[in-house]
Amino acid sequence: GNSVTQMEGPVTLSEEAFLTINCTYTATGYPSLFWYVQYPGEGLQLLLKATKADDKGSNKGFEATYRKETTSFHLEKGSVQVSDSAVYFCALRGSGGSNYKLTFGKGTLLTVNP
Amino acid sequence: DSGVTQTPKHLITATGQRVTLRCSPRSGDLSVYWYQQSLDQGLQFLIQYYNGEERAKGNILERFSAQQFPDLHSELNLSSLELGDSALYFCASSSGDANEKLFFGSGTQLSVL
Numbered sequence: 001g002n003s004v005t006q007m008e009g010p011v012t013l014s015e016e017a018f019l020t021i022n023c024t025y026t027a028t029g030y031p032s033l034f035w036y037v038q039y040p041g042e043g044l045q046l047l048l049k050a051t052k053a054d055d056k057g058s059n060k061g062f063e064a065t066y067r068k069e070t071t072s073f074h075l076e077k078g079s080v081q082v083s084d085s086a087v088y089f090c091a092l093r094g095s096g097g098s099n100y101k102l103t104f105g106k107g108t109l110l111t112v113n114p
Numbered sequence: 115d116s117g118v119t120q121t122p123k124h125l126i127t128a129t130g131q132r133v134t135l136r137c138s139p140r141s142g143d144l145s146v147y148w149y150q151q152s153l154d155q156g157l158q159f160l161i162q163y164y165n166g167e168e169r170a171k172g173n174i175l176e177r178f179s180a181q182q183f184p185d186l187h188s189e190l191n192l193s194s195l196e197l198g199d200s201a202l203y204f205c206a207s208s209s210g211d212a213n214e215k216l217f218f219g220s221g222t223q224l225s226v227l
Binding site: 034036041042043044045049101102103104105107 | 116118147149156157159162170172204206215216218219220221
């Protein structure tokens with residue numbers, strides 16, 4: 001079945017540091033890939049997505065490129081802010097059929113210190 | 115605000131009891147998903163409904179059941195509760211299209227004592 005593996009946290013950075021959170025996946029066909037973010041006490045929110053190979057999703061300074069050859073969708077940001085502190089989830093939605101459920105990684109806690 | 119409403123926000127109960135979690139999807143969304151979030155298992159998909167019909171089933175225990183009503187709200191019923199059922203339960207909704215994003219509620223924190 002489909003699965004997502006993302007780097008274990010927690011990740012602690014200083015403000016303006018560069019961020020990378022690794023995500024790799026296992027799926028048949030051509031899944032769509034997502035990053036969701038969960039701020040303290042809230043539900044998950046979509047951060048960015050990519051629906052086909054070589055697509056780059058971007059939002060709020062975050063980027064991730066769908067790499068089919070390495071089955072990866074790593075999240076990057078050039079300069080993090082304290083307000084980026086949250087849990088980040090990589091997810092995929094399988095292709096085909098009428099089942100649109102998302103399969104999530106276990107999440108990576110990011111803490112950004114001033 | 116995602117537009118998805120979950121009640122209650124917190125629930126404390128004892129082992130062996132039964133509880134009902136409620137979810138109201140975003141206006142116009144036909145699809146409802148239930149997820150369980152725990153420290154050891156992460157986010158686990160439980161079940162999906164689309165316009166009142168069960169669409170997909172994930173790692174949902176036989177002690178758990180769900181339904182979606184004609185007004186599209188959904189309920190997740192958890193019975194014969196065990197300590198290990200303590201978790202954050204999320205509901206999400208979407209329009210049901212393949213690439214539509216999911217909108218998540220704030221969750222119900224269940225504590226089984």
